[in-house]
Amino acid sequence: MKNKGQIGVGAYVIMAVAIIFCIALLTASAEQTSLLTQKQPVTDKTTDLSATGCLTAGGQVNESNSACNITADNWYSAGDWRLSDSQCYLSAVTVSNDTTSLTVDTDYVLFESTGIIQMLNTTETENGTIGNDVLIDYSYCDSGYNKDSGSRTIANLILLFAALALLAFILEYSGITNWSGMFR
Numbered sequence: 001m002k003n004k005g006q007i008g009v010g011a012y013v014i015m016a017v018a019i020i021f022c023i024a025l026l027t028a029s030a031e032q033t034s035l036l037t038q039k040q041p042v043t044d045k046t047t048d049l050s051a052t053g054c055l056t057a058g059g060q061v062n063e064s065n066s067a068c069n070i071t072a073d074n075w076y077s078a079g080d081w082r083l084s085d086s087q088c089y090l091s092a093v094t095v096s097n098d099t100t101s102l103t104v105d106t107d108y109v110l111f112e113s114t115g116i117i118q119m120l121n122t123t124e125t126e127n128g129t130i131g132n133d134v135l136i137d138y139s140y141c142d143s144g145y146n147k148d149s150g151s152r153t154i155a156n157l158i159l160l161f162a163a164l165a166l167l168a169f170i171l172e173y174s175g176i177t178n179w180s181g182m183f184r
Contacts, residue, residue: 015173022166026159032144033159037152039091039139045073050132054119059127061119068119074140075115081147088141089113097130115140 034040047070049055054068061068072090082088089112095102104110107125109118117136119125146152171177 011173015170018173019166019170022162022169026162026166029162030159033155035142035144036146036155039088039145040074040142041092041137041139042072042074043137044135045137046133046135048132049119049134050127055127055132061121061125063119063121070117070119070134070136072115072117072136072138072140082141082145085141085147086113087147088145090115090138090140092137092139093117094137096135097133098135100124100130102130102134 049061049068052067052070054061054065056062075090076082076088090110091112093104093110093112095104095108095117102108102124106120107122108120110116111118119134123129141147146155168179172179
């Protein structure tokens, strides 16, 4: 009796283990590729204006106090190439509390090239209106970010070809295709 086209249970176990291993590697690779190819979001970074000394005793923003200049936590250190690359300036910036969204150039000034958000003294920024905490959302370039669009595309292609290779392995090893038989 010929067993052509039939595979045993052991082959399925090997194939299942290989698939799980490859998916784990693809997931880790996708996470790292995201750091290389996409700006990273920061959501709801909390800054307590009273703790920084930004608020006066009356609860108003003291614009002349440098403590009212909030620097993004993920801002770049001196000498970093991202400081001079406009695609890595702060983007998608929103400042709010839990209920009130503040308006750029009215309630705060955004200096995206230096990573600073300067709070202004308005009725919306008084601690009676917004409270002591402001929530800041923004996007920035991670340290491994590829500044060239071509290299970002190639990094994404690596994942695509790895997924295609996994699919080819599954199709070939399960017996659905017989590509390797063509080379015998």
